[in-house]
Amino acid sequence: VLSPGMKIATACTAGMISALVSGPAELVMIQQQRFGTSLGATFSSLVSQRGLGIMGKGLSLAAGRDGLYTCFVLGTTQVITQHVQDNFGLTPGQAFTCGGLTSGLGAAVFTHPFDTMKTKVQGNALEPVQASNAETFRQIWKEGGLGGFYKGFSARGIRLTAAMFILNGTKTKMEELLDDYKSRNGQPMGTMGI
Numbered sequence: 001v002l003s004p005g006m007k008i009a010t011a012c013t014a015g016m017i018s019a020l021v022s023g024p025a026e027l028v029m030i031q032q033q034r035f036g037t038s039l040g041a042t043f044s045s046l047v048s049q050r051g052l053g054i055m056g057k058g059l060s061l062a063a064g065r066d067g068l069y070t071c072f073v074l075g076t077t078q079v080i081t082q083h084v085q086d087n088f089g090l091t092p093g094q095a096f097t098c099g100g101l102t103s104g105l106g107a108a109v110f111t112h113p114f115d116t117m118k119t120k121v122q123g124n125a126l127e128p129v130q131a132s133n134a135e136t137f138r139q140i141w142k143e144g145g146l147g148g149f150y151k152g153f154s155a156r157g158i159r160l161t162a163a164m165f166i167l168n169g170t171k172t173k174m175e176e177l178l179d180d181y182k183s184r185n186g187q188p189m190g191t192m193g194i
Contacts, residue, residue, distance in 0.1 A: 004079040004082075004083075007074075007075050007078065007079060008071055008075035008076060008079060009075075010075075011070045011071050011072075011073070011074035011075035012067045012068065012070060012071035012075065013067070014070050014074065015063075015066040015067040015068070015069055015070030015071065015074075016063040016064075016066060016067035018066050018070070019059060019062040019063035019065075019066040019067070020059075022062055022066055023055075023056070023058055023059040023061075023062035023063070023118075024055040024056070024059075026058075026062065026118070026119075026122060027046070027054070027055060027057055027058060027122045027125060028042050028043055028046065030119060030122045030123050030125075031045070031046060031122075031125060031126065034123065045126070046125060046126070049126055050125065050126070054125055057121060057122055057125050058117075058118040058121040058122040060133065061114050061115075061117050061118035061121060061133060062114075062118055064111075064114045065111045065114035065115050065118060068107065068110045068111045068114070069107050069111050069160075071107075072103040072104070072106050072107035072110075072164070073103065073107065073163070073164060073167055073168070076099070076102070076103045076106060077099045077100055077102075077103040077164055077168050078099065078168070079099075080098060080099035080102050080103060081095045081096050081098065081099030081100075081168075082095070082099075084098045084099065096165075096168070096169070096172075099164075099168075100161070100164040100165045100168060101161065101164075103164050104157075104160050104161025104162070104163070104164035104165075105157065105161060107160045107161075107164070108153065108156055108157035108160045108161065109157075111160075112149065112150055112152075112153050112156060112157075113149035113150070115156070116140065116148075116149050116150070116151065116152075117133065117136050117137060117140065117149070120136050120139075120140065121133060121136050
């Protein structure tokens with residue numbers, strides 16, 4: 001059995017790895033939104049103007065954001081839920097509410113600055129002058145201080161907090177249904193092809 005810290009670390013690592021897909025996909029999406037072009041045309045334009053390496057633009061910021069997000073979604077929600085249920089005598093529903101709210105708010109607070117910077121960095125992918133992550137940080141700070149990193153926070157915070165309940169609630173229910181199915185049929189899940 002993994003320790004709570006190991007569960008959180010593995011969740012974070014999974015998110016960082018997932019950025020290898022989400023980072024380039026969001027780069028293309030942002031450019032599509034800017035120029036109103038198709039997926040294929042946008043990808044071709046990016047690569048023809050900047051080379052294949054452009055697909056890594058903003059990747060470190062996406063990895064930071066996605067690593068922290070999954071740290072909360074897959075890691076802290078379960079760890080906090082179990083901790084408050086075991087140590088404070090809460091019902092499973094009450095404990096899940098504490099874990100979900102804490103994790104949702106944590107995900108929103110800690111990932112939003114990464115998302116803000118990533119969007120700005122990827123948004124200028126085809127501009128003649130490319131801003132680095134550090135330059136983007138300084139620009140946001142100069143224009144709005146700490147608050148500049150949290151523009152749009154309310155809507156995203158609500159979405160991430162709601163997602164904690166939906167994702168973890170669905171996962172928990174599916175696990176219960178599979179455990180019930182397994183116990184009624186008396187066979188290990190592996191022999192059922194699952």
